[in-house]
Amino acid sequence: MNDVSLITQGAEGRVFNAKFLGKNVIIKHRFKKTYRHPDLDDYLTKERIKAEVKSLVRCRMVGINVPALYDVNLHASEIVMENLDDAIQARKFIYERKADRSEVLGIGKEIGAVLAKLHSNDIVHGDLTTSNILIRPSSEKPIVYLIDFGLSYVSDKIEDKAVDLYVLERAVSSTHPDSDGFLEVLWEAYREKGGKKLNSVLLKLDEVRTRGRKKLCFG
Ligand SMILES: Nc1ncnc2c1ncn2[C@@H]1O[C@H](COP(=O)(O)OP(=O)(O)O)[C@@H](O)[C@H]1O
Ligand SMILES: [Mg+2]
Structure with a gap:
């Protein structure tokens, strides 16, 4: 994983450049928030990831330009998607x-x-x-x-x-x-x-x- 580099560090998570099956991708990782109750935090994190995945797919189906979704791992709180690196x-x-x-x-x-x-x-x-x-x-x-x-x-x-x-x-x-x-x-x-x-x-x-x-x- 030495091809991984951080792009942004937001309040909700981090976005990385990485390689996945030979492609340039974006990994979006959401991290735990310690000020929230762990169960609530876990629930909200999963809801956000699910919301993101559902809308990426929905948009793609109707022809709205969004990054292609390559992978999702709820357990690791990660989404892997197309890197729009010239945008x-x-x-x-x-x-x-x-x-x-x-x-x-x-x-x-x-x-x-x-x-x-x-x-x-x-x-x-x-x-x-x-x-x-x-x-x-x-x-x-x-x-x-x-x-x-x-x-x-x-x-x-x-x-x-x-x-x-x-x-x-x-x-x-x-x-x-x-x-x-x-x-x-x-x-x-x-x-x-x-x-x-x-x-x-x-x-x-x-x-x-x-x-x-x-x-x-x-x-
Ligand atoms: N698929 C992508 N391709 C290229 N750049 C991206 C992509 N996804 C995110 N980025 C860059 O990373 C920034 C943060 O990603 P974003 O999904 O907006 O997460 P956050 O919740 O941190 O705002 C974006 O504003 C954009 O500059
Ligand atoms: Mg953003």
């Missing part, structure tokens, strides 16, 4: 391409379309940030990948989908405060791709926003 975080992409507004807006459009497909299939991501969206350059338009499905679930509720978008909106506003027009383009593509059904999610988003603001003021 970069949308966060980084937006920072690096800041000067090229049309390129950044182009990415917003692509992300909106992918999220419409996700929600049309009743998958709620649960942690939409620009670090959990990867961009793979291609000779035509860049390809959007979704990752990090540990908090995802299946739901047909408008409210759940609206909150999913609200989480992204908050993340984008704080990570990319000067990305004028990015969210507008994203919502427009979401509306266009999602049709009538998802238009109600955007209407609900207005409500969620208002509630969010009230909570911040009086919370």
Whole structure:
């Protein structure tokens, strides 16, 4: 295992580069949290891994770009998946391409379309940030990948989908405060791709926003 190198160390676990059956892979390992009761911790860790695996497969079945799942080991709290090694975080992409507004807006459009497909299939991501969206350059338009499905679930509720978008909106506003027009383009593509059904999610988003603001003021 000398090919293993750490990529990120998050609050929930670690992500490694490694080799698996001769391929470059990502190993996502979730570690124990000592401040939680061991039984609860074990339960939550397993639930997150199951959520991630289920959504990776579900997305893949309906043609949403996600890393291929190669292996899962609940006992070792590990998932092995395709390494999208030529992709970069949308966060980084937006920072690096800041000067090229049309390129950044182009990415917003692509992300909106992918999220419409996700929600049309009743998958709620649960942690939409620009670090959990990867961009793979291609000779035509860049390809959007979704990752990090540990908090995802299946739901047909408008409210759940609206909150999913609200989480992204908050993340984008704080990570990319000067990305004028990015969210507008994203919502427009979401509306266009999602049709009538998802238009109600955007209407609900207005409500969620208002509630969010009230909570911040009086919370
Ligand atoms: N399949 C993958 N291919 C390439 N990079 C990945 C992959 N999975 C994760 N990463 C990188 O590792 C980071 C953390 O992975 P993530 O699944 O988001 O876990 P965390 O729960 O730590 O946020 C991602 O933001 C991304 O930069
Ligand atoms: Mg993440």
